[in-house]
Amino acid sequence: xxxxxxxxxxxxxxxxxxxxxxxxxxxxxxxxxxxxxxxxxxxxxxxxxxxxxxxxxxxxxxxxxxxxxxxxxxxxxxxxxxxxxxxxxxxxxxxxxxxxxxxxxxxxxxxxxxxxxxxxxxxxxxxxxxxxxxxxxxxxxxxxxxxxxxxxxxxxxxxxxxxxxxxxxxxxxxxxxxxxxxxxxxxxxxxxxxxxxxxxxxxxxxxxxxxxxxxxxxxxxxxxxxxxxxxxxxxxxxxxxxxxxxxxxxxxxxxxxxxxxxxxxxxxxxxxxxxxxxxxxxxxxxxxxxxxxxxxxxxxxxxxxxxxxxxxxxxxxxxxxxxxxxxxxxxxxxxxxx
Amino acid sequence: xxxxxxxxxxxxxxxxxxxxxxxxxxxxxxxxxxxxxxxxxxxxxxxxxxxxxxxxxxxxxxxxxxxxxxxxxxxxxxxxxxxxxxxxxxxxxxxxxxxxxxxxxxxxxxxxxxxxxxxxxxxxxxxxxxxxxxxxxxxxxxxxxxxxxxxxxxxxxxxxxxxxxxxxxxxxxxxxxxxxxxxxxxxxxxxxxxxxxxxxxxxxxxxxxxxxxxxxxxxxxxxxxxxxxxxxxxxxxxxxxxxxxxxxxxxxxxxxxxxxxxxxxxxxxxxxxxxxxxxxxxxxxxxxxxxxxxxxxxxxxxxxxxxxxxxxxxxxxxxxxxxxxxxxxxxxxxxxxx
DNA sequence: TTGTACGCGTTATCAT
DNA sequence: ATGATAACGCGTACAA
Numbered sequence: 001x002x003x004x005x006x007x008x009x010x011x012x013x014x015x016x017x018x019x020x021x022x023x024x025x026x027x028x029x030x031x032x033x034x035x036x037x038x039x040x041x042x043x044x045x046x047x048x049x050x051x052x053x054x055x056x057x058x059x060x061x062x063x064x065x066x067x068x069x070x071x072x073x074x075x076x077x078x079x080x081x082x083x084x085x086x087x088x089x090x091x092x093x094x095x096x097x098x099x100x101x102x103x104x105x106x107x108x109x110x111x112x113x114x115x116x117x118x119x120x121x122x123x124x125x126x127x128x129x130x131x132x133x134x135x136x137x138x139x140x141x142x143x144x145x146x147x148x149x150x151x152x153x154x155x156x157x158x159x160x161x162x163x164x165x166x167x168x169x170x171x172x173x174x175x176x177x178x179x180x181x182x183x184x185x186x187x188x189x190x191x192x193x194x195x196x197x198x199x200x201x202x203x204x205x206x207x208x209x210x211x212x213x214x215x216x217x218x219x220x221x222x223x224x225x226x227x228x229x230x231x232x233x234x235x236x237x238x239x240x241x242x243x244x245x246x247x248x249x250x251x252x253x254x255x256x257x258x259x260x261x262x263x264x265x266x267x268x269x270x271x272x273x274x275x276x277x278x279x280x281x282x283x284x285x286x287x288x289x290x291x292x293x294x295x296x297x298x299x300x301x302x303x304x305x306x307x308x309x310x311x312x313x314x315x316x317x318x319x320x321x322x323x324x325x326x327x328x329x330x331x332x333x334x335x336x337x338x
Numbered sequence: 339x340x341x342x343x344x345x346x347x348x349x350x351x352x353x354x355x356x357x358x359x360x361x362x363x364x365x366x367x368x369x370x371x372x373x374x375x376x377x378x379x380x381x382x383x384x385x386x387x388x389x390x391x392x393x394x395x396x397x398x399x400x401x402x403x404x405x406x407x408x409x410x411x412x413x414x415x416x417x418x419x420x421x422x423x424x425x426x427x428x429x430x431x432x433x434x435x436x437x438x439x440x441x442x443x444x445x446x447x448x449x450x451x452x453x454x455x456x457x458x459x460x461x462x463x464x465x466x467x468x469x470x471x472x473x474x475x476x477x478x479x480x481x482x483x484x485x486x487x488x489x490x491x492x493x494x495x496x497x498x499x500x501x502x503x504x505x506x507x508x509x510x511x512x513x514x515x516x517x518x519x520x521x522x523x524x525x526x527x528x529x530x531x532x533x534x535x536x537x538x539x540x541x542x543x544x545x546x547x548x549x550x551x552x553x554x555x556x557x558x559x560x561x562x563x564x565x566x567x568x569x570x571x572x573x574x575x576x577x578x579x580x581x582x583x584x585x586x587x588x589x590x591x592x593x594x595x596x597x598x599x600x601x602x603x604x605x606x607x608x609x610x611x612x613x614x615x616x617x618x619x620x621x622x623x624x625x626x627x628x629x630x631x632x633x634x635x636x637x638x639x640x641x642x643x644x645x646x647x648x649x650x651x652x653x654x655x656x657x658x659x660x661x662x663x664x665x666x667x668x669x670x671x672x673x674x675x676x
Numbered sequence: 677t678t679g680t681a682c683g684c685g686t687t688a689t690c691a692t
Numbered sequence: 693a694t695g696a697t698a699a700c701g702c703g704t705a706c707a708a
Contacts, residue, residue: 005457047457049454049457049458050458051457051458051460052391052458052459052460053390053391053392053394053395053400053459053460054391054395056391057391057392057395062391064438069420069423069424069427070424071424072417072420072421072424076626076629076630079410079417079420079626081420082407082410082417082419082420083410085407085423085439086407086408086409086410086441088439089407089439089440089441090441093440093441098438098439098440098455098459099438099439100402100436100437100438100439101423101426101427101436101437101438101439102427102431102436103424103427103428103431116387117436119343119385119387119389120387120388120389120390121390121391121436122389122391240629240630269630287626288414288417288625288626288627289626289627289630291414291578292414292578292607292627292630292631293630293631
């Protein structure tokens with residue numbers, strides 16, 4: 001095991017002061033070309049890498065970003081977080097950041113964790129997922145000036161539509177940097193696909209009102225599907241059994257729908273299981289379950305979303321500029337279910 | 339935002355020196371009871387938390403553990419890693435450790451990442467997953483004396499059976515701490531369940547020889563299933579389509595099997611799709627896909643495995659004792675497919 | 677380009 | 693046995 005190579009080792013090797021080595025790394029233009037090269041060679045030869053702890057003590061920058069890892073609920077949508085985490089990790093590395101994981105049972109526990117992580121590890125920033133109406137986490141972080149990005153737009157007060165709220169979309173005061181996938185566009189694309197296939201009565205199975213994401217997904221369907229909307233929509237908590245029940249219910253009305261747009265692959269899996277042949281079903285998230293069942297599903301560009309989260313956070317941290325929010329388009333993966 | 343609370347703040351508040359505060363935290367028996375209480379109260383009142391960076395510089399201990407996040411292959415088994423990561427994060431926190439993520443394309447890149455993480459963040463240890471025969475990562479770490487645990491036993495040279503290798507099981511010299519799930523016991527349980535249900539010809543669909551885990555799973559089936567084994571087994575790379583093909587093949591032989599034990603839920607999903615009614619199928623990993631399809635599947639105790647990984651690593655780090663390997667029993671989750 | 681102080685907690689040494 | 697003082701680790705900010 002080679003001895004520890006510090007900035008002093010490099011300085012000695014290159015016959016300069018420690019400070020000059022630091023300058024070569026951080027403000028190279030201040031160092032004469034010839035010296036710079038000599039130092040760089042010493043760095044390469046010795047395999048020197050700056051110690052983050054020492055750097056942190058001076059600069060207050062840990063180059064660490066934290067993200068919460070949630071427990072996999074029914075596991076169907078769990079892989080979404082998994083892919084997002086992988087994208088985050090891959091995008092962070094070239095930008096000079098690492099990803100730290102934390103778990104928290106609820107928002108309050110999560111805030112306590114922020115406090116702890118900031119105090120002990122001086123985290124540079126947070127990536128929040130699963131944002132919701134009246135999220136206390138964002139206000140806590142904002143109040144303290146802690147940099148963060150959310151994957152999921154700020155939902156503000158209950159019932160407000162972000163697309164009609166200039167403040168949220170522009171990232172103006174009171175808001176914060178965010179990256180989101182256009183959920184409404186996703187269900188709209190699925191609905192359009194069904195219309196193109198000749199379906200005229202298209203139902204929707206989603207979640208109870210109040211979850212921003214769920215409301216968006218329903219809105220995309222509603223804006224595209226046509227008339228008679230309320231009677232063609234059912235709301236339920238997420239789950240396969242719940243999807244079965246809702247589909248059963250919807251298909252039992254007079255003049256039933258011939259196609260069902262679902263807010264998740266869990267619901268779609270249930271619906272697809274009870275739907276008679278000819279009734280089309282679409283899901284959301286393009287999970288492994290959708291692939292195996294042959295469910296047409298809306299795919300979120302998770303790697304891209306993660307990369308943009310890192311971009312935004314790095315922008316705040318390095319540039320200081322308030323970055324523009326990012327709204328990414330989903331895509332429809334067509335399989336045999338629709 | 340409250341001012342930063344350092345050890346000096348606490349010392350001033352409690353009317354002692356900084357050193358005494360440090361002693362209260364690290365060697366409390368050296369401090370008089372009354373003083374100790376006063377300091378502890380100051381710590382609580384001020385909400386003091388030691389700065390890890392400063393501590394690290396002195397002690398060389400970052401309290402950071404790293405684990406690789408792999409890209410989700412077909413997504414079906416991806417949730418396994420997800421659950422493991424969550425377990426790791428939850429188990430690490432109370433032990434005073436945090437989990438750092440990294441991505442790497444292959445073993446060589448992973449080793450380069452070790453080098454970087456050790457040099458820049460002074461990681462305390464690594465948790466390795468997906469160990470395989472002749473793993474260069476473990477030897478690299480072992481040579482440098484870097485603490486690590488593997489989820490998956492050391493496979494040693496190709497073809498060696500860890501259960502017959504005392505060195506591997508005992509954690510003796512040349513080995514390293516590991517946690518594993520008894521894969522053979524898992525497929526054995528599935529096979530026994532099928533025997534109990536009256537099946538007499540039980541086939542197996544697994545992976546090509548050489549992957550330690552795959553060989554274990556086959557061995558569990560072979561030891562339990564009975565006669566005519568070679569003709570009842572098929573090997574293929576993992577995947578739903580591959581499972582379909584292998585099942586189709588196995589069910590086409592003369593005197594075909596009436597039940598199929600599969601090495602993964604992906605293979606089982608494929609097999610279940612083409613198997614005629616009455617042919618039982620079991621999978622491995624109890625993924626969401628198994629739940630949705632109603633596949634009987636072997637479940638790994640991932641949270642437990644993760645917790646034991648942390649235990650072992652913490653043991654090495656804090657105690658210095660060479661810990662015993664851990665072999666956990668899987669459980670069979672019975673659904674309608676078998 | 678260089679010298680020097682600094683950040684913060686711990687270890688070593690010294691005084692009571 | 694307690695507590696205080698000083699030095700240390702490593703990279704950077706600032707002044708020289």
